Amino acid sequence: MATASAGSNSAASITSLRIQLAALTRLLHKEGILTYSGHASVRIPGRDAFMIQSINDSRAGLSPEGLVICDLDCKVIEGPAGYRPPLEAFIHSEVLRARRDIDCVVHTHSELAAMFTMLEGIELALMKSHAQRWASGIPTHADPTHIKSSQQGKDLARTLGKHNGALMRAHGGVLVAESLPALLVDAVHFEENAKAHYQAATIGKVKPLTREELDLIASVNNNREQHCFKLWSHYVGMGFDDGTLPKDWNEQIWGSVNPNAEAT
Numbered sequence: 001m002a003t004a005s006a007g008s009n010s011a012a013s014i015t016s017l018r019i020q021l022a023a024l025t026r027l028l029h030k031e032g033i034l035t036y037s038g039h040a041s042v043r044i045p046g047r048d049a050f051m052i053q054s055i056n057d058s059r060a061g062l063s064p065e066g067l068v069i070c071d072l073d074c075k076v077i078e079g080p081a082g083y084r085p086p087l088e089a090f091i092h093s094e095v096l097r098a099r100r101d102i103d104c105v106v107h108t109h110s111e112l113a114a115m116f117t118m119l120e121g122i123e124l125a126l127m128k129s130h131a132q133r134w135a136s137g138i139p140t141h142a143d144p145t146h147i148k149s150s151q152q153g154k155d156l157a158r159t160l161g162k163h164n165g166a167l168m169r170a171h172g173g174v175l176v177a178e179s180l181p182a183l184l185v186d187a188v189h190f191e192e193n194a195k196a197h198y199q200a201a202t203i204g205k206v207k208p209l210t211r212e213e214l215d216l217i218a219s220v221n222n223n224r225e226q227h228c229f230k231l232w233s234h235y236v237g238m239g240f241d242d243g244t245l246p247k248d249w250n251e252q253i254w255g256s257v258n259p260n261a262e263a264t
């Protein structure tokens with residue numbers, strides 16, 4: 001899969017990013033990973049700017065036209081009059097500033113994942129094979145307050161470091177990926193992994209993946225592009241079927257993803 005930021009900074013690619021971001025938000029809301037809070041963003045190709053939803057728009061029915069484009073100081077560059085980014089937009093600006101290797105960020109408000117920041121002596125373990133994505137670690141950011149300043153955003157980006165995800169104490173999480181379809185896939189797998197840990201712990205002593213097992217998974221799971229296409233197709237298809245997504249988004253929702261790619 002080409003990344004969401006691949007290609008030119010054309011009106012067509014921006015339109016596609018708008019539709020993908022609105023779709024991802026609606027779909028993650030349906031999965032309970034975003035709630036009345038939480039948000040996702042995507043870097044505008046070739047610019048120190050990013051697209052994010054406005055502060056008051058519902059995640060359930062987010063529209064592409066209501067998204068705003070901000071600079072890395074969270075000032076609105078483009079958007080409907082009076083629209084402004086969420087208070088916690090500094091999560092996105094500072095992670096995107098610090099991590100030039102990724103283009104997409106989601107700040108989740110998953111109750112399940114956040115629970116693992118509230119347990120004495122227990123940390124979220126890597127249980128399911130797709131959790132190999134976080135094999136380098138899932139740090140917990142200690143600041144339990146909302147990230148409402150540039151400095152707080154920088155501190156969170158420092159906690160995240162080079163990892164692909166972090167938890168935020170008594171709050172939620174942050175995940176990063178190369179494209180919006182990949183970000184959706186990561187958000188789904190992160191939630192699945194937290195659920196697996198919780199469910200396994202209700203039965204007995206948990207047995208997380210070992211370093212050797214994680215290395216083995218990494219050595220054979222080498223087609224992330226195809227996997228992301230498969231799951232994007234699955235969730236987008238369900239969204240069209242149940243009315244979560246308007247069917248006239250179909251042309252632009254694939255972006256630079258090849259809808260004819262063979263998935264396994």
Ligand SMILES: [Zn+2]
Nearest residue numbers: 037038088172
């Ligand atoms: Zn939050």
